[in-house]
Amino acid sequence: MIILLQGPDTFRSRQRLKVLRDAFQTKHDATGINIVRLDGPTLTVDEVNNAMSTRGFLSSKRMVIIENLSQHKSPKTVEAIQKLLQHWNNDDTVLVLWEGTIPSKSRKKKSAGLNVGQGKDVLTEDFPLLSGTQAAQWVKKEVARRGGMIETEAERLLISLVGNDLWEANSEIDKLTSYTKGRPITTADVELMVKSKFDSDIFRLTDALAGRQTNEALWLMEEEVGGGLPVPYLLTMLARQFRILLQVKDYLDAGNAPGRLATELELHPFVARKSAEQARRFSLAELKHIYSRLARLDQRTKSTAIDPRVLFDVFTVEAMSKS
Numbered sequence: 168m169i170i171l172l173q174g175p176d177t178f179r180s181r182q183r184l185k186v187l188r189d190a191f192q193t194k195h196d197a198t199g200i201n202i203v204r205l206d207g208p209t210l211t212v213d214e215v216n217n218a219m220s221t222r223g224f225l226s227s228k229r230m231v232i233i234e235n236l237s238q239h240k241s242p243k244t245v246e247a248i249q250k251l252l253q254h255w256n257n258d259d260t261v262l263v264l265w266e267g268t269i270p271s272k273s274r275k276k277k278s279a280g281l282n283v284g285q286g287k288d289v290l291t292e293d294f295p296l297l298s299g300t301q302a303a304q305w306v307k308k309e310v311a312r313r314g315g316m317i318e319t320e321a322e323r324l325l326i327s328l329v330g331n332d333l334w335e336a337n338s339e340i341d342k343l344t345s346y347t348k349g350r351p352i353t354t355a356d357v358e359l360m361v362k363s364k365f366d367s368d369i370f371r372l373t374d375a376l377a378g379r380q381t382n383e384a385l386w387l388m389e390e391e392v393g394g395g396l397p398v399p400y401l402l403t404m405l406a407r408q409f410r411i412l413l414q415v416k417d418y419l420d421a422g423n424a425p426g427r428l429a430t431e432l433e434l435h436p437f438v439a440r441k442s443a444e445q446a447r448r449f450s451l452a453e454l455k456h457i458y459s460r461l462a463r464l465d466q467r468t469k470s471t472a473i474d475p476r477v478l479f480d481v482f483t484v485e486a487m488s489k490s
């Protein structure tokens with residue numbers, strides 16, 4: 168039996184790999200001594216042959232796990248191993264190929280998929296990135312599995328901040344359920360506890376807008392949307408950042424102490440410091456100007472069939488204009 172686990176959602180594929188390992192240990196090998204892991208990028212044909220031909224120790228069954236074979240530096244080696252596996256037939260060994268392909272914004276060529284044949288003895292399981300709705304459903308189930316509850320708006324906000332990175336979402340759910348101690352997780356909890364994984368990119372985009380760097384802003388937006396970030400997520404993060412900038416601007420213009428900014432506005436210290444720097448580059452009128460256009464953009468993306476990227480280009484040009 169050959170099982171191929173592949174796709175960019177490495178959190179779910181890792182969970183599936185663990186399920187397979189645990190099931191094998193429960194049924195065939197409680198000690199796990201007959202489970203072998205091989206590093207695909209450095210693998211040789213001989214190592215695969217040896218692993219597949221070795222008999223089990225105190226068990227008739229073995230499990231061989233090969234990770235990221237497609238990332239091997241030698242295409243010839245990959246081809247040779249694939250041919251070996253295509254003609255391999257051993258009922259006493261379960262072979263699991265784990266391929267964690269991760270999308271990149273660098274425009275580099277992605278790894279090609281593996282070809283290990285077809286048939287009743289080859290099972291392929293794909294793990295694509297979840298959509299926004301699917302990720303929200305996953306969050307709800309994971310919170311419930313930990314004995315907690317989460318409000319719908321908080322669930323949406325969490326996904327807007329971490330995207331469909333389930334590794335990050337899982338970590339944040341742990342923090343949130345521990346913090347709320349059984350009560351429903353609210354948007355206030357998420358805003359307080361979760362730092363967006365896209366903060367650095369949003370700060371770069373905000374800097375570009377502040378500096379009237381139209382080309383830079385357009386390129387950053389293209390990178391985010393073209394890299395797979397759904398428009399609603401980007402809108403939420405941009406709106407959140409400019410809402411913070413408005414709050415920071417009001418706070419600083421009122422003569423309040425900058426040192427208490429993070430505490431008074433309940434912001435992450437890094438976010439507070441960076442937002443204070445950015446707020447000084449905008450006038451209050453400019454912040455309101457951009458924030459109002461974000462609201463208009465949000466409405467247009469929901470009510471028109473125009474490509475969201477075109478709408479983002481229009482937004483950038485409008486945001487660069489003086490209010």
